[in-house]
Amino acid sequence: MYARPPTAPYAVSPANARGRFHPEPEAPTRSPWQRDRDRIIHSSAFRKLQYKTQVFVNHEGDFYRTRLTHSIEVAQVARSIARSLGLDEDLTEALALAHDLGHPPFGHAGEEALNLAMKPFGGFDHNAQSLRVVTLLESRYAGWDGLNLTWETLEGLVKHNGPLRSPPPYIAEYNDKYKLELNTHPSAEAQAAAIADDVAYHSHDLDDGLRARLFSVDDLKHLPIVGEALSAARMSSLDVPPPRLRHETIRRVIDAMITDLITETQKRLRKLDPSGPDAIRKSRQRVVSFSPAMADANQAIKDFLFSRMYRHWRVNRMSAKARRLTEEVYRLLLADPSMLPDDWRARAGEPGTQRCAVTVGDYVAGMTDRYAMDEHRRLTDISFNG
Numbered sequence: 001m002y003a004r005p006p007t008a009p010y011a012v013s014p015a016n017a018r019g020r021f022h023p024e025p026e027a028p029t030r031s032p033w034q035r036d037r038d039r040i041i042h043s044s045a046f047r048k049l050q051y052k053t054q055v056f057v058n059h060e061g062d063f064y065r066t067r068l069t070h071s072i073e074v075a076q077v078a079r080s081i082a083r084s085l086g087l088d089e090d091l092t093e094a095l096a097l098a099h100d101l102g103h104p105p106f107g108h109a110g111e112e113a114l115n116l117a118m119k120p121f122g123g124f125d126h127n128a129q130s131l132r133v134v135t136l137l138e139s140r141y142a143g144w145d146g147l148n149l150t151w152e153t154l155e156g157l158v159k160h161n162g163p164l165r166s167p168p169p170y171i172a173e174y175n176d177k178y179k180l181e182l183n184t185h186p187s188a189e190a191q192a193a194a195i196a197d198d199v200a201y202h203s204h205d206l207d208d209g210l211r212a213r214l215f216s217v218d219d220l221k222h223l224p225i226v227g228e229a230l231s232a233a234r235m236s237s238l239d240v241p242p243p244r245l246r247h248e249t250i251r252r253v254i255d256a257m258i259t260d261l262i263t264e265t266q267k268r269l270r271k272l273d274p275s276g277p278d279a280i281r282k283s284r285q286r287v288v289s290f291s292p293a294m295a296d297a298n299q300a301i302k303d304f305l306f307s308r309m310y311r312h313w314r315v316n317r318m319s320a321k322a323r324r325l326t327e328e329v330y331r332l333l334l335a336d337p338s339m340l341p342d343d344w345r346a347r348a349g350e351p352g353t354q355r356c357a358v359t360v361g362d363y364v365a366g367m368t369d370r371y372a373m374d375e376h377r378r379l380t381d382i383s384f385n386g
Contacts, residue, residue: 008086010274012187018151021135021178022144032150033091039147040094043140045101045133046071051368053107053322065204067100067107073204074099077258078196081288084262085269087189094149095156095193102129104365105372106322108310113326114364117334121357128168129365131158135174137362155180156190160197162286184281191280191288199257202301207250209309217245223304224297229253260294325376326364332379333360339379 007013017032027035040046049068065073075096082092103126104110115124134157135146149157158164158171164182167175175182185191206226209215220226226249233248234240240248265288272287274280280287290298309315333340337348337356340363348359367375 007088010188010269010277010280011087012091012152012189012277013088016277020148020150022148024148031088031090033088033094033153036147036149036153037090037094037097039140039149040098040101040134043101043133043138043147045138045366046097048366048368049100049103051370052103052105053110053369065208067103070200070204071097071100073200074193074196077199077254078193081192081196081258081262082189084258085188085192085265085288087192091152091156091187092189092192094153095160095190096196098130098134098149098153098157099160099193099197100126100130101133102126102131102365104129104326105367105369106319106326109319109322110326110372113323114330114361117327117330118357118361121354121361122169124361124365125168126365127158127160128170129362131174132170132362137366151178151180152187152189154178156186156193158182159184159186159190160194162186181281185283185286186281187277188280188288191286195261195288195290198298199254199261202298202305203250203254203257205305205309206253206301207246209305210246212314214312214314215308217242217249219308220249220304224300225256225294226253226301229256257290257294257298261288261290264289264291264294325372329372329376329379330360330364333363 012033014026014031020032026032030038046068049071050066052067075093078092078096079089081087082089104114104124106113111124111126118124131154133146134149134154137145138147139145141148158167158175158180159182163184164171167182171180171182174180186194206220210217217230220230229252230245230249232252233245236248237244268285268287268289272279272283274283274287289295334357335351337345337351337360340348340360344359344363347355349355364372
C-alpha cells in the first residue's frame with residue numbers, strides 16, 4: 001500500500017516561512033500556502049484562463065487544452081512530484097496554478113505581438129505580468145492591491161525558470177522594495193512546479209496535435225521516449241482503437257518523464273545533502289531535474305512539436321490573425337485611451353506616455369481570446385453596432 005513520505009528537511013515549511021509583504025494573522029485552518037492557493041483559485045485572472053489559448057484558439061474546439069486546463073494538469077503532475085520527494089505539496093500546487101496568470105490572449109502569438117508593440121516602453125514579459133497580476137492588478141482586498149501572497153510563492157513565481165540576472169522592469173522594481181533573491185535558484189517546490197510544466201505541455205500538446213490530425217501516431221515512432229511508449233501501448237492489447245492508443249501512449253510518456261526526474265533528483269539530493277531549503281536555493285545547479293538522457297529526449301519532443309505543430313500551416317494562420325488583432329487593439333487604445341472603460345481610462349493618463357502604455361498593456365493582457373475578438377470588432381466595426 002502506498003504511504004505518503006514525511007516532509008523532507010529541505011522542504012519549505014511554515015516554520016521557515018518569510019511571511020507576506022503586508023503582515024496578516026495566520027489562518028487557523030490553513031497553512032500559508034493553502035491560503036495562497038485558495039487566493040489564486042478565487043482570482044479573476046485564474047478564471048480567465050479558461051478562455052485563453054494554449055495552442056488552439058478557444059473557439060477551435062471544446063476538447064483542446066486551454067490555459068486553465070493546462071494549469072490544472074501542471075498542478076496534478078507537480079503535486080505527484082512533490083509528494084514523492086517529500087516537498088510541501090500546497091506550495092508546489094499554488095505555484096503550478098499561478099504560473100500562467102500573466103499570459104495574454106492567443107498564447108505565444110498574443111505575447112509576441114504585445115511585446116513588439118510595447119518595445120518602446122520596456123516590452124512585455126508574461127512572467128513579469130504574472131507578478132503584476134498577484135501584486136497589483138487583482139483588487140479584492142480593502143487593505144492592499146494584489147493577493148498579498150507569501151514570499152515563497154512570489155519567489156517561485158518570478159524565478160520560474162531559474163535565477164534572474166537581468167530581470168524585466170517590473171520584477172526589478174518590485175524586488176527593490178521586497179527582496180526576492182533573484183540571483184539564486186528558487187525552492188525545490190518551485191523547481192518541481194516548473195518541471196511539471198514541461199511534462200504537462202509536452203504530453204498534452206502531443207495529445208492535442210494527434211486529436212487535431214496535425215500529425216499521426218506513426219510520425220511519433222522515431223521520437224525518444226514517445227516511440228517506446230507507443231510500442232508498449234500497442235503491446236498492451238492486440239487491438240487498441242486509435243483514441244485509446246493515443247491515451248495509453250501519452251500516459252506512458254508522462255510516467256517515464258516523472259520516473260526519470262524523481263530518480264535524477266534523488267541522486268542530486270544525495271550528492272548535495274541539503275539541510276534546509278536555503279541549501280537548495282544556493283546550489284550551483286537545479287536540483288529537481290531530468291537526467292541528461294531525458295533532457296535530450298525532451299528537447300527532441302520540443303523540436304518535433306515546434307516543426308509539426310506550432311509551425312503547422314493551420315496554427316500559423318491562427319497565430320498570424322491573433323498577432324494582428326492583438327497589435328491593432330493595443331495600438332488603437334494607446335493612441336486614444338479615452339476609448340478604455342472608465343476605470344482603466346482613469347489609470348492610463350495621457351496618450352502615448354509610459355503610464356498609458358503599461359496600463360493599456362495590462363488591459364489587453366487581461367483579455368480572454370473571446371473578449372479580445374469582441375473588443376477588436378467594437379473598435380474597428382464602422383457599422384456602429386458595438
